[in-house]
Amino acid sequence: MRKPVNKLLLYFFINSYTDRYIKFSKSQMKNIILSGSSSGFGLLTAQTLAKQGHTVFATMRNVSTTNAAAAHQLRQWAVDNNADIQVVELDVTSDASIKTAITExxxxxxxxxxxxxxxxxxxxxxxxxxxxxxxVNQIFQVNVIGADRLIKAVLPYMHQQKSGLLIQLSSGLARLHLPHMGAYVAAKAAIDALAETYHYELRSSGIDSVIVQPGGYPTTDIIAKQLTPANLSVEANYSDDTLQLKSAVAGLFVPSETSPDPQEVADLIADIVETPTGQRSIWHPIGVGAILPYVQQLNAGTEQLAGAVISSLSPEVPA
Structure with missing residues (x-):
């Protein structure tokens, strides 16, 4: 005859196991700072990471004015979904704003x-x-210098804990230099290169620097919030075919039935966060369509070239 189960022992075993599981799970959760959280990739990424149990400090400009509605909606979403999202005022173009936000x-x-x-x-x-x-200065201030300001602001904390992850949203256009997007492409190529050099400099410190290279995702708000050229009169000096190309380039960001889903970018970022330190690739192109093999080839060649030169300069440094 089967012996009766000791319910008291079973109760303590289950609760002990559950406590250890919860503690383990919490130890895997991360404190994440995310810039540009009011819309687009930023909003989706904040929600995706928070759903996974991470604490997300969702930063944006003008929390009390132009982004007040976005901030309220994100806070309400966090309450409704029992998620830990904390909206923080931050302007990447201001040293004072970054210092205040990171301290908070x-x-x-x-x-x-x-x-x-x-x-x-x-x-x-x-x-x-x-x-x-x-x-042009404004584009570089936000896309490059502002990003570098934030990196420099968080690195002291990461150095102290000897761990950390920097994820930079670059673009597939960092490799494909389209006309009519010159300043934007130049800025994305610049932050791509900067993030790559951070990767080589920081990897022995336990800190990863990686780059996400999204293609054109029409369902985000890149067109709605783009800068309007200040000197449109100069178009009179250009041929019709050149001006028609402008419309074709803009058309890459017009929503259609075949438009890729921006949620896949948020999911990729979440996967990168979950990947162990030292196992992450430098570049992660996504949604670039038919040019993917060329982007991958350029990324691989760039990494190989850097590795060869670094090894020749200092053989002790891993390539």
Missing amino acids: IADKASGKIDVLINNAGIAAIGLNESFSSEQ
């Missing part, structure tokens, strides 16, 4: 910052000549 976040996170996702960006479609110097 570090205090709430007990000094532990695991992941920085540089998503904030600004786009522009038009002739290079039609954009003023001030506008």
Whole structure:
């Protein structure tokens, strides 16, 4: 005859196992800073990561004014979904704003910052000549210099804990330099290169720097929020076929039935976050369509070239 189960022992075993599982699960959860969280990839990524149990510090400009509705909706979404999203005011073009925001976040996170996702960006479609110097500076301030400001602000915390992850939203256009997107492409190529060099410099410190290269995702708001060229009058100096190309380039971002789903970018970022340190590729192209093999080839060649030169300069450094 089967012996009766000791219910009291079974109760303690189940509860002990559950407690250990919860503690283990919590230890895998990360404190994540995400810029540009009001819409597009940023909004989807914030929600995706929070659903997985991570704490997301969703940063955006003008939380009390132009982005007040977006901030409210994201906070309400977090309440409705029992998710840990904390909206934080942050302007990537301001050193003072970044210092205030990171200090606030570090205090709430007990000094532990695991992941920085540089998503904030600004786009522009038009002739290079039609954009003023001030506008080109604005594009670089947001897409490159602002991202680097944030990296420098979080690295002291990552160095202290000897771990961390930097994810940069670059673009497939960092490899494909389309006319009528010159300033934007130049900025994306610049942050792509900067993030690559951070990868080589930081890998021995336990900190990964990786790059996501999305293609054209028409369902995001890149067109709605793009800069309008300041000097449209210069178009009179260009041929009709050149100007028609502008419309064709803009058409890449017009929604259609075949448009890729931006959620796949958020899912890719979530997968990168879950990948162990040291096992992440530098580049992650996604949604670039038929040019994917060429982007991959350029990425691989760039990595091979850098590895060869680094090894020749310092044989002790891993390629």
